Ligand SMILES: Nc1ncnc2c1ncn2[C@@H]1O[C@H](COP(=O)(O)OP(=O)(O)OP(=O)(O)O)[C@@H](O)[C@H]1O
């Protein structure tokens with residue numbers, strides 16, 4: 001199973017929905033698409049919805065960290081939502097929750113960024 | 118239960134998913150929990166990705182080797198490459214250390230392996246390659262319980 005992506009721009013927020021498996025094989029393409037969408041939509045913040053992500057390893061942590069750095073540069077925020085216990089463990093281990101905020105679901109994450117969906 | 122299997126495949130990134138699924142299928146005979154399967158898939162992905170990215174520096178014409186053994190309720194996985202080897206293993210194992218930050222690596226691979234498995238041994242010789250041996254103890258077969 002490969003990685004499917006869905007990008008939705010709402011005001012200054014880019015919603016990124018991932019479905020499938022995020023590993024080294026799928027990471028490079030995701031990075032490219034994600035950067036393109038940020039630019040095209042002039043997004044400042046990101047809501048990363050991992051509800052349908054079946055698998056992730058350290059390659060995924062690398063992509064998230066890389067995009068966090070870019071968002072931080074423009075004064076934006078990265079919020080992640082709907083994550084599985086397995087992915088939560090990886091975020092915990094790497095200390096990513098110190099810089100990326102966790103919220104229950106996408107609608108609530110958007111609300112915290114001032115977007116009513 | 119006593120069983121073993123061996124796999125070898127080309128050092129291309131499509132095989133990361135193949136390796137995860139193959140090892141998980143082999144391990145399914147000891148009736149693992151969903152969490153245990155996820156842990157196994159993750160550590161296999163970490164070690165195979167390391168072999169491809171670091172060991173072989175993304176040369177697609179090399180070979181990655183996997184050996185799995187089940188002895189009673191213990192699983193051992195050996196993942197090997199004949200690549201560049203590791204200079205300083207203690208440094209490599211440190212959380213957040215990566216020799217390739219320009220590739221957006223997080224430096225968490227070995228930390229994840231050590232957290233998800235009971236034992237991780239790294240053997241490496243400069244210019245000869247790297248062998249990662251991981252051991253995990255499983256709960257006694259659940260089928261005895263009902
Ligand atoms: N098979 C290997 N051959 C050569 N060097 C390796 C190998 N595996 C790991 N290393 C070295 O050990 C370091 C740490 O590995 P680790 O998996 O922890 O982090 P990473 O691969 O750099 O980043 P991440 O796994 O988070 O994407 C690597 O940066 C690399 O220098």
Ligand SMILES: [Mg+2]
Nearest residue numbers: 058163167226
């Ligand atoms: Mg790694």
